Amino acid sequence: MLSLIWHGGKRAWRDLKELPLRAAVALGASGLGQPARPAQLFKAYGIVLPIGLFAWVTMPQITLVMTPSIDAWVVHRSPGPVHRGDLVSFTLVDAIAGPRPVAVTKYALCMPGDRIVMVEKPASLGPRRNGWYYCNGRLVGVSKPATRSGKALRHWQPASPHIPADMIFVGSSHPDGYDSRYYGPVAIVRLTRMEKLL
Known part of the structure; x- marks a missing residue:
């Protein structure tokens, strides 16, 4: 039981240490450890959000006939x-x-x-x-x-x-x-x- 807790804690610590690097990639960095590029994130938002909004509004209005x-x-x-x-x-x-x-x-x-x-x-x-x-x-x-x-x-x-x-x-x-x-x-x-x- 202690072994499970120990290994779980080690994994959680490793994931927590990588969190800033993953956040940088999510914000548009070209890779782990690279500086964030928020402009890339906003470009992605500019593409994904309108598509998501269109699907959210349109999908309940249509029915697929099977x-x-x-x-x-x-x-x-x-x-x-x-x-x-x-x-x-x-x-x-x-x-x-x-x-x-x-x-x-x-x-x-x-x-x-x-x-x-x-x-x-x-x-x-x-x-x-x-x-x-x-x-x-x-x-x-x-x-x-x-x-x-x-x-x-x-x-x-x-x-x-x-x-x-x-x-x-x-x-x-x-x-x-x-x-x-x-x-x-x-x-x-x-x-x-x-x-x-x-």
């Missing part, structure tokens, strides 16, 4: 009312999505008051059935009976022929997308309108 279900890699918040075809982001809490809430980005496909119909048709494999969703007579998506890994999926069954006044049916054209075809329309108050950057 899904092939929409044709965007980077989106940002765009205040305003949501219209059909707009990108929207919200937090999804669902067992299929995982144990933790997940931020997802989808398209607003069927708006409040629009007519929504789901027609079940036989699936291409096995005795199960797919759900074909039509918004105002236009096909907006097909739900599958199971995930690619074989986990069973439930189709959302519309309770009425129209999307409720405070809800929007969200989704994408991707055949494996997990969206309103499975969990139903999303409340408008939960949606944030987004715009594509990349």
Whole structure:
């Protein structure tokens, strides 16, 4: 135990002795033991601080999209009312999505008051059935009976022929997308309108 204390103390003393030399290098000296050059430090600040400030202000405003279900890699918040075809982001809490809430980005496909119909048709494999969703007579998506890994999926069954006044049916054209075809329309108050950057 005493040996550990002794060696720790020696190391701390050595680091403490080198502190002024390291400070000189941090202040722009060309090497240990060389005089400080504060002008170098201020040049570094002039480069690093604006970049850091830009990242600090910009990063919370953008979202990286990690899904092939929409044709965007980077989106940002765009205040305003949501219209059909707009990108929207919200937090999804669902067992299929995982144990933790997940931020997802989808398209607003069927708006409040629009007519929504789901027609079940036989699936291409096995005795199960797919759900074909039509918004105002236009096909907006097909739900599958199971995930690619074989986990069973439930189709959302519309309770009425129209999307409720405070809800929007969200989704994408991707055949494996997990969206309103499975969990139903999303409340408008939960949606944030987004715009594509990349």
